[in-house]
Amino acid sequence: MLKNLHYLNGKWVRGKDLKISAFDITFLRGYGCFDVFRVYNKKPFMLNDHIQRFVKSSRILGLKLKLGKKDIQKIIYKGIKINKNSELIVKMILTGGISQDGLSISQPTFIVEFLDYKPWPEIFYRKGIKVITFRSQRFLPEVKSTNYFQTVYALKKAKKEKAQEIIFCWDNKIYEGGTSSFFANINNKLITPQKDILPSITKKAVIQLAKKLHIEVKERDVFLSEIKNFKEAFICSSTREIMPVVKIEKLILKNFYL
Numbered sequence: 001m002l003k004n005l006h007y008l009n010g011k012w013v014r015g016k017d018l019k020i021s022a023f024d025i026t027f028l029r030g031y032g033c034f035d036v037f038r039v040y041n042k043k044p045f046m047l048n049d050h051i052q053r054f055v056k057s058s059r060i061l062g063l064k065l066k067l068g069k070k071d072i073q074k075i076i077y078k079g080i081k082i083n084k085n086s087e088l089i090v091k092m093i094l095t096g097g098i099s100q101d102g103l104s105i106s107q108p109t110f111i112v113e114f115l116d117y118k119p120w121p122e123i124f125y126r127k128g129i130k131v132i133t134f135r136s137q138r139f140l141p142e143v144k145s146t147n148y149f150q151t152v153y154a155l156k157k158a159k160k161e162k163a164q165e166i167i168f169c170w171d172n173k174i175y176e177g178g179t180s181s182f183f184a185n186i187n188n189k190l191i192t193p194q195k196d197i198l199p200s201i202t203k204k205a206v207i208q209l210a211k212k213l214h215i216e217v218k219e220r221d222v223f224l225s226e227i228k229n230f231k232e233a234f235i236c237s238s239t240r241e242i243m244p245v246v247k248i249e250k251l252i253l254k255n256f257y258l
């Protein structure tokens, strides 16, 4: 992290020099957006989708991204080239900019972090994870905002209950994980929430894969009352890929293949 080279408003800097102003509204109010993807053997995975989602998030928040998609691509390919590690996590971040009154946005700071990939514990994949439900709704769920207040807060409770992820639930429905998407298997069909969630790029990849494997996928409302019918469940995200869920609160899922 500290030794790697990162992009900061037109300059390449080492981790120790990757700094923003304490007057930046992202620091005080959490108003900003970002996106994250994996680089496998120097190749970015689904890069265009991530850049597109990042640009969309910035537009919704009204943050002026001076660079176009092609410029962002160039920065990313350069960062992958000049950093030694071929397995990376790349984070594009757009802050709200320095705020005179602490409430208005200004010219954003654009950062691209190139972080060495650290795998999630192997046991999470082999044995599956426990998740807990968290009654809350994300504000502007289609935006990948820098504000993860609910997730960070709820994950402390998850940790106490020996769970590895939280699942946003509201109005008797399941939405998504704190930093992941959610799928379940009911009667050998994959079901996954469709509305009021982050348009997850891993979810898109999973759906494409499922189609290739002739596994039926239904994007629809998923109700808490259906948990008892789950034969299996998993979460997925860009940094995790697919991680099996074997316990939701106190309920043990039968998870077939583990």
Ligand SMILES: Cc1ncc(COP(=O)(O)O)c(C=O)c1O
Binding pocket: 176, 177, 178, 179, 180, 181, 198, 199, 200, 201, 202, 203, 236, 237, 238, 239
């Ligand atoms: C709230 C939320 N939902 C879903 C996801 C999964 O998105 P993706 O598959 O694009 O990584 C994330 C990823 O961090 C997330 O933060």
